[in-house]
Amino acid sequence: KMEYKLRKAEPKDVPDILRLVKELAKYEDMEHQVALTEKDLLEDGFGETPFYHCIIAEIQGEKSSEDPNVVGFAMYYFTYDPWVGKQLYLEEFYVMDKCRGLGIGSEILRHLSDLAMKTRCTGMMFVVAENNEPSVQFYKRRGAEDLSEEEGWRLFRFDKTSLAKMATPAEE
Amino acid sequence: MMDFSIRPANVEDCKDIARMIRDLAEYEEMSDLVKITQRDLEQDGFSKNPFYHGIIAEVSDQHRSQDGHTKIGYALYFYSYSSWIGRAIYMEDLYVMQEFRGNGIGKALMSKVAQLGLAAGCNQLNFTVLDWNKSSMDFYFSHGCFNITTKLGYHCMRCEGEALENLAQP
Numbered sequence: 001k002m003e004y005k006l007r008k009a010e011p012k013d014v015p016d017i018l019r020l021v022k023e024l025a026k027y028e029d030m031e032h033q034v035a036l037t038e039k040d041l042l043e044d045g046f047g048e049t050p051f052y053h054c055i056i057a058e059i060q061g062e063k064s065s066e067d068p069n070v071v072g073f074a075m076y077y078f079t080y081d082p083w084v085g086k087q088l089y090l091e092e093f094y095v096m097d098k099c100r101g102l103g104i105g106s107e108i109l110r111h112l113s114d115l116a117m118k119t120r121c122t123g124m125m126f127v128v129a130e131n132n133e134p135s136v137q138f139y140k141r142r143g144a145e146d147l148s149e150e151e152g153w154r155l156f157r158f159d160k161t162s163l164a165k166m167a168t169p170a171e172e
Numbered sequence: 173m174m175d176f177s178i179r180p181a182n183v184e185d186c187k188d189i190a191r192m193i194r195d196l197a198e199y200e201e202m203s204d205l206v207k208i209t210q211r212d213l214e215q216d217g218f219s220k221n222p223f224y225h226g227i228i229a230e231v232s233d234q235h236r237s238q239d240g241h242t243k244i245g246y247a248l249y250f251y252s253y254s255s256w257i258g259r260a261i262y263m264e265d266l267y268v269m270q271e272f273r274g275n276g277i278g279k280a281l282m283s284k285v286a287q288l289g290l291a292a293g294c295n296q297l298n299f300t301v302l303d304w305n306k307s308s309m310d311f312y313f314s315h316g317c318f319n320i321t322t323k324l325g326y327h328c329m330r331c332e333g334e335a336l337e338n339l340a341q342p
Contacts, residue, residue, distance in 0.1 A: 021255045035257045044258055052253040075255050080224035082193045082248055082265050083206045085216060087330075092255040113331070113339035123332035124339075130325040143335025148327035151202075152303035155320040155328060158286070160295050162316030167286035 002059050004071070004104055006111055009054035014041045016070035017054060024094040028129070052077045052091065055111060057104045071099040074108045079125065088116035090126040109142070127155065174235060174275045178284050181226030181246065186213040188243040189226060196267040200302060224250045227284050229268065229277045237271055244269045247281040249288070254296060261289030263299040278311065300328060 057072035229245030
């Protein structure tokens with residue numbers, strides 16, 4: 001039986017985090033969209049002001065001398081809803097195929113929900129692609145509400161080019 | 173052309189921010205959902221680790237609103253992270269009091285958020301809009317953004333209250 005444990009990510013985990021990010025992107029057919037590098041992840045997650053936090057799921061190899069394997073992770077940060085306050089935002093959540101069905105995903109979610117409550121967040125938020133049926137069901141089964149469907153929220157984005165245009169001050 | 177200034181919010185602005193948050197919620201027909209207080213805003217925005225940042229649009233006394241306010245617009249934002257491209261900035265609220273619209277104040281607030289985001293190394297500015305809010309959507313589209321819910325099928329989800337408590341149970 002596979003033993004696993006959850007822990008806070010450390011700088012040494014950055015290569016594994018990027019590996020898993022790319023694996024998940026591949027699963028969503030979007031591998032070419034991952035522009036992040038290990039250097040970015042290191043600076044952004046373990047510098048003076050972290051932009052994200054990460055928890056890692058790792059299994060022990062069969063022989064006690066083998067290195068533990070990082071088989072799952074969750075990337076999150078704190079956001080703010082001006083109506084109800086702090087929220088925990090779940091940016092990325094993934095368990096490797098070979099380790100599914102062991103309850104690792106549920107345990108990660110439980111750990112984050114507990115953290116959300118301890119830090120006095122009133123909710124945990126995330127985004128799901130509507131055609132990702134297994135994920136949509138996974139979350140709805142656990143009581144998640146689809147705000148896009150129920151309240152009509154649409155997610156909008158300015159990418160880098162439009163962002164730069166908008167940041168230019170108006171002509172006098 | 174009305175003169176206005178855009179500046180970072182400070183703790184004394186929280187009273188007006190709370191007022192305008194409620195105004196915006198009313199405009200979005202969801203004012204009964206506002207639970208936040210001025211005190212929450214002070215603690216959450218101006219302690220050692222702020223959970224949000226604010227920008228205020230202000231006019232001079234001679235242009236104050238019918239109700240006597242000079243702080244007549246705001247934006248709330250925070251930094252977020254995309255596991256694909258890294259640093260991003262999220263604009264949570266953007267609001268200008270009705271009597272001051274049409275003067276470029278909304279654009280100026282959004283520009284400021286964009287500037288701050290770029291200065292912090294962000295690659296995206298994200299926010300949400302209600303699907304019936306056509307005037308806002310037109311405003312945003314005219315500045316070059318796109319609708320990710322439509323384009324990629326992304327839905328915003330939330331787990332709160334009892335559902336969150338149940339999830340936290342061992």
